[in-house]
Amino acid sequence: MTTVATSDIFISYADDAQAWVEGYLLEALRGAGVSCRLEAAFALGVPRLLEFGRAVRESQRTLLVISPRYLIDDTSRFVELLAMTYGIETNSWPVIPLLLDDTLALPAHLALLTRLDAGDPEQWPGMVARLCAELRRPRPPEPTPLDCPYPGLVAFGAHDAGRFHGREAEVLAMVDYLRSQRLLLVVGPSGSGKSSLISAGLLPALQSSTHFGRNTWVMRRLRPSDPTLRAFTARQPPNPAHAATVVRTLLEQHPHARQVLLVIDQLEELFTQVDRAAQRRYMAALQVLRSVEQCSLLIAMRADFYPDLMDSPLWPIPPSQRLELAPIKGEGLERAIRLPAERCGVHIEPRLIERLMADAADEPGALPLVQEALVLLWARMRRRYIALADYERLGSGGRTGLAAAMSIRADATLDALTPEQQTIACRIFLRLVQFGEGRANTRRHTPRADLRTVNDDPQLFDQTLQHLVDHRLLTLNSVALSNGAPSQRNAIAPIAIYVDIAHEALLTGWPTLRRWTEDRRDDEQTRRRLEAQASEWRRHGERGGLLDAMELAEAERWLDKPAAAELGCSEHLLRLVAASRAEIEREADDAA
Incomplete structure (x- = not known):
């Protein structure tokens, strides 16, 4: 006697395929209206063998997700036997093998059956469409995008407490x-x-x-x-x-x-x-x-x-x-990778977690690189599943996906700017670097006003800065300016906006920024020294502190260089140079 099917499909899989089944396959099938039965829904207290038999009998088809662990699992073999026997009894072919890893060899009795292939993520949509057609269901709709729980290069803030793990x-x-x-x-x-x-x-x-x-x-x-x-x-x-x-x-x-x-x-x-x-x-x-x-x-x-x-x-x-605080690793790093996605109902391929942890072990300051890689992978997510294959595609030229992730984001952000804006961006980044003397460079927390130059188009500068902030390469924060006295209860303190590079990992991990700092280091340090002299001149009311002949010659040589046009300078420096030149010429005239 044939049992009436109450489910479209019973899905049998081993634990190494759980993330893919739950994150991709089930999300797609349920979106198409397919009713799926899983071992997780078996009745409590009932022998599992009976529940497997009921699941096979009460489902139109039985899908066997073939993974490495599935092939050595005794329970999986029993499910195959049940389904094949049921097919013989009912004169039907209920079993559909789905090969999750195309390097695996199917057992002979399964190799005779027409199978579905899912070894390449690019095959997945077509595979699901074919399965839905077999079950007389429509193609599943595209999934709704989910907000990314990873901050990338930006540090977690207080509002991220629920997503901070490890x-x-x-x-x-x-x-x-x-x-x-x-x-x-x-x-x-x-x-x-x-x-x-x-x-x-x-x-x-x-x-x-x-x-x-x-x-x-x-x-x-x-x-x-x-x-x-x-x-x-x-x-x-x-x-x-x-x-x-x-x-x-x-x-x-x-x-x-x-x-x-x-x-x-x-x-x-x-x-x-x-x-x-x-x-x-x-x-x-x-x-x-x-x-x-x-x-x-x-x-x-x-x-x-x-x-x-x-x-x-x-x-x-x-x-x-x-x-x-040692760099995060081991169980802490695994939790930092897995739990934010898990809380969103997203599954990460276990082999990807292992690869990220292995790559992180070889990278200094790896945590922001891991977070940035996860941001990129989130954008490449397939339904609710993040695959190792997509991470492997990030790497190039011998670089790991981890090392490439930050450069990919940073270079793409830069490429979206016009050439004029790219010049402004280069200057902004250079002004935000504190050059190390005998040690690594560090970030330089700088007031926004100090990033402008006398020749800047204000609108173009603002657009460029905001673009870099929006793409999380820079951060802005407001600082209340104190006048040196305790703040009054209802007083409103003036605010200054400070700009910072999002993370020091950019200083070492972004080749473009490394090239800028290597090529322009000397010129930028000269600019800073001259600007410091201009600030000191202003502090004295522009009545003392003029440049002497040697200092003036250095300043004028620097201002004539192409680098000065790229790096820019303040109006105060130009006025200091002009005043110093006028004073030296006046002294020469007096001496004559």
Whole structure:
């Protein structure tokens, strides 16, 4: 007696095909209205053998997804036998083999059957269309695009807390540190994820932690180049009583708060400053803040600046106040790759996760490269499945897909600009690089106004900058300018816009930027030195500090070079050169 089919198809597969079946095949078939039966829906407490038999009998067809593990799985062989036997009993051919890996050899009894091939992702749409036609169903519609949960080169922010994974142990450790310590130094190599750990890990965890009451913290995040800390350095030398007053003023603006947390991100910026006096003032302010009972300090710094820190007034910092952050790897990296997609209902091929982890082991500062590769792969997603084959297509010229991903995005962003805009983009990037002396280059946090030149078309400059920001190569952040006094409760502080390269990985991993910095390093450093002299001249009211004959000759030689036209300069520098030339000629006339 023939059983009435209640499902269109029973799909049998091994666990190495689960991601593909759930992410691609089921999404496509269900979109076409195909009713699918899976082992996952078997009744609880019933022998599995009986459930397999019922699934075969109550489905029009049985689809065998042939993968390496399927061929050695005893249960899979049993399902084949059940389906083939049922076909003999009912004088039908219910079994459809689907070969997921075209390097596999089908068993002889399956090789006799007409099969579906899915070894190449380009075959998948046609394979699904043929299967739907066999089941008398229409082609499935195109899937709805999903927002990408990976940030690419940009650090995770507080709004990304639900998508930040892989650093759970470090977050718990940092919360425990801050229960008993008022200073925590987070040190790690570039690309280890320090900023993301703080923004998307620690800060949200502090707000929700049961160790602290609700609204306990007033959090302020700043960089050494931000002017925000001027409130604490207004008195020289910094005074603990004054610092305590500033902290109390911040707390008074939040009635339930009990503690201020100042997050000093990228402390290494301080050590790249030429102004040693500014360095000393900043360090002195941090030292004073360490003594304020209601202020906690969280400082993040790149590991290669450890010697500079140890030579500063902040040292010593005992081990109990230091968290040394190693690059993410192992289970943490696997979770950082897999879980954001999983939370969106997207499946990543297990072999792709393994490949990403293997490639990341060979790349310094690999985390942002992994995130950027996942952004590109998300755009190439096939329904709700991300395939290893698409990652392999990213690589070229001996580069891994990981190394290529960032360059692909950056070069595509640049190629979309006009030649004139590309010149502006080159100049912007060069001004955002702090050239290393005997060490790697770093990012240079720079006010937006300092990126313009006297000859810029304002609209063209704004369009170029926004394009680079929109494509996540640069970031913008607003910094409240302090006048050196504690902010009043209802005062509105003026705002400055600062620009930054999205991640230091661009400095080493983007060949175009590396070429720019190598070709234009000397000219850009000359420009900065001349601009610094122009700023000093302005600071003295343009009444002193003119260039002498040798300095003027250097400035005029530089201004005559093609590089000067590309790199640009300020109106103040041109006025300084003109004033210096006029003064030297006047002195020559007087001497004559």
